Amino acid sequence: MSAPKVVIVGAGFGGLAAAEALAGEVVDVTIVDRNNFHTFLPLLYQVATSGLNAADVAYPVRGIFQKQPNVDFLQATVTAADWDARTLRTETAEGHTVTLPFDHLIVAAGATASYFDIPGAEEHGYPLYSLADAIALRNHVLARFEAAAAEPALIDGGVLSFVVVGGGPTGVEVAGALAELFQMVLTKDFRRMDVHRARIVLIEMTPALLGPFSLPSQRHARSELEARGIEVRLDQAVASVEPTQVVLKSGEVLPAHTLVWAAGVQANPLAAALDVETTRGGRIAVGTDLRIPGRAGAYAIGDVAAIPGRDGGLLPMLAPVASQSGRHAAGEIKRAIAGRPSKPFHYRDKGTMATIGRRAAVAELPFGIHLSGTPAWLAWLGLHLLFLVGFRNRLSVFLNWVWSYLTWDRGPRLIVDQREARDARRLEAPTTPHR
Numbered sequence: 001m002s003a004p005k006v007v008i009v010g011a012g013f014g015g016l017a018a019a020e021a022l023a024g025e026v027v028d029v030t031i032v033d034r035n036n037f038h039t040f041l042p043l044l045y046q047v048a049t050s051g052l053n054a055a056d057v058a059y060p061v062r063g064i065f066q067k068q069p070n071v072d073f074l075q076a077t078v079t080a081a082d083w084d085a086r087t088l089r090t091e092t093a094e095g096h097t098v099t100l101p102f103d104h105l106i107v108a109a110g111a112t113a114s115y116f117d118i119p120g121a122e123e124h125g126y127p128l129y130s131l132a133d134a135i136a137l138r139n140h141v142l143a144r145f146e147a148a149a150a151e152p153a154l155i156d157g158g159v160l161s162f163v164v165v166g167g168g169p170t171g172v173e174v175a176g177a178l179a180e181l182f183q184m185v186l187t188k189d190f191r192r193m194d195v196h197r198a199r200i201v202l203i204e205m206t207p208a209l210l211g212p213f214s215l216p217s218q219r220h221a222r223s224e225l226e227a228r229g230i231e232v233r234l235d236q237a238v239a240s241v242e243p244t245q246v247v248l249k250s251g252e253v254l255p256a257h258t259l260v261w262a263a264g265v266q267a268n269p270l271a272a273a274l275d276v277e278t279t280r281g282g283r284i285a286v287g288t289d290l291r292i293p294g295r296a297g298a299y300a301i302g303d304v305a306a307i308p309g310r311d312g313g314l315l316p317m318l319a320p321v322a323s324q325s326g327r328h329a330a331g332e333i334k335r336a337i338a339g340r341p342s343k344p345f346h347y348r349d350k351g352t353m354a355t356i357g358r359r360a361a362v363a364e365l366p367f368g369i370h371l372s373g374t375p376a377w378l379a380w381l382g383l384h385l386l387f388l389v390g391f392r393n394r395l396s397v398f399l400n401w402v403w404s405y406l407t408w409d410r411g412p413r414l415i416v417d418q419r420e421a422r423d424a425r426r427l428e429a430p431t432t433p434h435r
């Protein structure tokens with residue numbers, strides 16, 4: 001008899017934890033992901049703001065499982081499930097359809113941005129949900145400075161105005177990191193331009209930044225951002241977005257050529273394509289044991305799943321929730337194979353953190369321990385290093401951080417436009433026969 005087939009959709013925090021928890025078991029695990037790498041999403045904003053290299057925050061999935069013989073990998077996008085045949089339909093990058101049979105399935109496809117149907121937000125906004133998003137934002141930000149250097153008159157029209165929408169941890173981190181990039185580095189790179197004319201506006205529709213944090217942490221974040229010259233606008237919402245301006249619901253028009261969208265989040269659209277029950281934010285409804293109701297042997301974990309918390313609400317979309325639920329789903333599969341009953345999933349909350357910039361962060365830990373400033377920043381740095389995948393990545397991130405801290409310099413400030421390579425190939429390809 002062949003070993004039971006376990007398919008894991010997504011090589012994020014949840015998918016990796018589930019596969020690792022199945023090490024040594026007599027199961028045949030296939031991880032399927034549209035990318036051939038795992039992305040450490042919490043550090044994406046540092047790639048977007050030239051703090052880190054793209055390769056520092058990503059790691060090839062095959063490399064992670066080199067020493068786990070029961071894990072295989074398929075680079076493909078899952079598009080649908082056939083629950084009767086117990087197969088997944090996937091599409092490779094080359095456009096081929098590959099059908100994946102499974103005995104047990106873990107859906108760990110994560111989340112994506114939600115634009116709340118705001119006109120122009122998806123078209124012109126820059127989200128931060130993938131490595132490609134981070135590189136696109138870095139290219140765009142740096143290209144605005146080059147455009148302003150070439151044509152200073154553009155500054156009056158908002159070429160150096162950057163609107164960040166969403167006052168949660170991602171918005172706060174992006175705004176703080178942009179301010180440091182401009183003040184620490186671009187002032188030296190663009191010596192003949194008045195970089196201080198660059199403007200960062202952080203817009204949040206509720207009355208507070210960092211909603212789930214305590215009042216002192218919220219105040220600390222705001223004062224640190226304002227000390228870095230960021231305009232914090234609370235109780236304000238975006239009405240529409242155009243390439244060179246952002247219109248607020250109040251009617252105010254902000255000339256800005258860049259809008260970073262850190263406001264809304266929803267489950268990956270795969271949840272809707274799988275023919276399963278979905279709930280708030282498009283997340284897959286699951287029982288307390290993470291099983292998908294009516295779909296035998298199928299589990300949903302992490303951001304894509306609506307996991308019930310102890311207080312009756314849903315667990316937040318956070319990396320520890322994804323990892324812990326991934327390990328639990330793996331445990332459920334082991335129990336199902338052994339014929340043992342299932343167990344409910346209990347999330348152990350180890351706290352939340354957000355960083356604002358150099359020696360500025362907030363951390364809310366269990367037992368009411370709240371840190372801010374340098375201690376919170378050091379805790380944030382240490383934890384992120386600890387959870388990064390791969391020693392090489394840890395070392396590289398550590399060296400980048402030490403270098404930035406000591407020299408006030410930043411890492412890669414490269415405008416690498418993928419279209420450029422395609423255009424070059426097109427120009428090189430002869431369109432008329434050689435005479």
Ligand SMILES: Cc1cc2nc3c(=O)[nH]c(=O)nc-3n(C[C@H](O)[C@H](O)[C@H](O)COP(=O)(O)OP(=O)(O)OC[C@H]3O[C@@H](n4cnc5c(N)ncnc54)[C@H](O)[C@@H]3O)c2cc1C
Nearest residue numbers: 010012013014033034041042078110302303317318319322
């Ligand atoms: C910018 C940013 C900063 C964050 N900062 C923090 C933080 O500081 N602390 C914290 O705890 N959390 C943070 N989070 C949240 C945290 O990263 C997520 O909760 C966590 O990544 C969820 O893990 P996951 O495994 O559910 O999904 P993900 O890690 O998102 O992984 C999903 C995987 O599924 C793959 N996938 C998606 N659709 C398909 C498909 N159809 N077919 C094949 N593969 C597919 C994707 O390529 C991806 O690899 C942050 C998130 C973002 C976006």
